[in-house]
Amino acid sequence: MAGHIQDRWYKTTSAPDSKPTRVKTDRHGVGLRYRARYVAPDGTEKSQSFPDKQKRRAEAWLANTEADMTRGDYVDPRAGKVTFRQYVADWVKTQTTDPTTRASVEMRLRLHAVPYLGSRTMAAIQPSHLRLWMRQLEDAGLSPAYRRGIFAHVSTVFTAAMEDRVIRENPCRARSVKAPRLDPRKVKPWTFERVAAVRAQLHDRYREMIEVAAGCGLRQGEIFGLAVEDVDFLPGTMHVVRQVKLVANQPVFAPPKGGKERDVPLPESVASALAEHITRYSPTEITLPWKNLDGPPVSATLIFYSAEGLPLNRNRFNTRVWRPTLRALEVSAGRENGMHALRHFYASALLDAGESIKALSEYLGHHDPGYTLRTYTHLMPSSEARTRAAVDGLFGPGGVMHGGPETARRLK
Numbered sequence: 001m002a003g004h005i006q007d008r009w010y011k012t013t014s015a016p017d018s019k020p021t022r023v024k025t026d027r028h029g030v031g032l033r034y035r036a037r038y039v040a041p042d043g044t045e046k047s048q049s050f051p052d053k054q055k056r057r058a059e060a061w062l063a064n065t066e067a068d069m070t071r072g073d074y075v076d077p078r079a080g081k082v083t084f085r086q087y088v089a090d091w092v093k094t095q096t097t098d099p100t101t102r103a104s105v106e107m108r109l110r111l112h113a114v115p116y117l118g119s120r121t122m123a124a125i126q127p128s129h130l131r132l133w134m135r136q137l138e139d140a141g142l143s144p145a146y147r148r149g150i151f152a153h154v155s156t157v158f159t160a161a162m163e164d165r166v167i168r169e170n171p172c173r174a175r176s177v178k179a180p181r182l183d184p185r186k187v188k189p190w191t192f193e194r195v196a197a198v199r200a201q202l203h204d205r206y207r208e209m210i211e212v213a214a215g216c217g218l219r220q221g222e223i224f225g226l227a228v229e230d231v232d233f234l235p236g237t238m239h240v241v242r243q244v245k246l247v248a249n250q251p252v253f254a255p256p257k258g259g260k261e262r263d264v265p266l267p268e269s270v271a272s273a274l275a276e277h278i279t280r281y282s283p284t285e286i287t288l289p290w291k292n293l294d295g296p297p298v299s300a301t302l303i304f305y306s307a308e309g310l311p312l313n314r315n316r317f318n319t320r321v322w323r324p325t326l327r328a329l330e331v332s333a334g335r336e337n338g339m340h341a342l343r344h345f346y347a348s349a350l351l352d353a354g355e356s357i358k359a360l361s362e363y364l365g366h367h368d369p370g371y372t373l374r375t376y377t378h379l380m381p382s383s384e385a386r387t388r389a390a391v392d393g394l395f396g397p398g399g400v401m402h403g404g405p406e407t408a409r410r411l412k
Contacts, residue, residue, distance in 0.1 A: 003038035003062045036062040079166045080123025085114050091157055099247045105153050112150050122167050127174035147180040186378050189348035190341050201325050208277040213342035215270040217364050220339040221245050224312040227300040228283040236266040244311050251311045253288045253298045264363050286311050348379045
């Protein structure tokens with residue numbers, strides 16, 4: 001059925017002379033006069049009402065609606081009446097990421113988005129509401145990085161709503177709505193003296209973790225999941241194939257972050273430290289579910305484990321071991337001084353030695369070398385220093401050139 005405009009104040013009847021005559025209906029002067037009616041793509045009849053003297057507006061609205069259906073851009077006006085709280089609850093149930101990520105996203109939305117936006121319908125949320133919401137999060141003292149993550153989750157929810165034909169546009173993409181900018185603070189690696197001091201202060205059972213983190217760049221969970229079968233001492237290679245992570249505060253084995261397994265060069269100093277550790281604390285076989293609490297059991301002979309022979313829990317380890325160690329050295333136990341600081345030390349050492357960004361990115365397990373470059377570019381030797389070193393290496397005492405660049409000799 002083609003769309004049409006119904007005048008609910010008048011109806012057409014046939015007079016005795018068979019000429020059509022317009023007469024007032026029982027609704028004359030009451031309520032909205034014009035009703036634009038059409039059949040939606042699902043076959044149901046829809047309508048939208050307009051007040052008196054707005055017939056042209058009703059006709060324009062109906063024409064636009066029919067054009068949207070022709071282009072495949074139609075959005076049911078009633079679909080957007082679902083509240084943000086209701087849509088988020090349904091959206092979370094459809095996510096297929098790993099349980100830890102799902103729990104984190106659900107928690108952020110529940111604590112920091114639903115209380116502000118939850119009662120509004122999806123179609124009613126405007127860019128102005130989002131600007132006010134972001135200001136409220138800022139006033140609440142949340143860090144820019146944390147607020148940026150929450151904003152990304154909310155934008156993802158609105159994108160899903162667009163694809164579900166609940167709303168027409170994502171208000172997070174409005175030009176006036178800006179994602180929080182990250183702090184311009186640059187990564188400041190620990191000094192070797194601090195690394196050595198923390199190692200000396202750390203409990204003997206966990207001391208060689210320092211070599212693994214600062215000498216191979218492993219993340220904390222990857223160190224917890226490091227098994228003796230992952231270390232090839234003779235060729236000097238460490239295989240990073242699993243981590244210990246928490247799901248509902250229970251440990252499980254899982255792939256490294258991003259699901260990216262990798263091989264890392266094993267320096268002799270780190271290999272010696274691990275060999276010494278193994279002589280003091282024999283690796284123990286531990287079985288955990290894979291990825292989920294109900295996942296298949298997987299066993300690994302872990303190098304680092306608790307005094308009770310259990311897999312390490314990051315919350316307990318950080319609270320009972322790592323932070324007390326830092327406090328004993330009068331080092332701030334803030335986020336910037338977590339075990340991740342040892343990965344920064346590893347990155348700075350490799351860059352200072354002239355390692356490429358591409359190789360460093362692979363060793364750290366980053367998906368994008370561009371991310372590695374953005375994170376550590378300020379640690380790279382300056383181009384001026386490299387230029388001076390390159391030229392000084394070519395010229396000997398008295399201005400005598402020693403052979404020249406290899407490339408230039410090949411081109412002669």
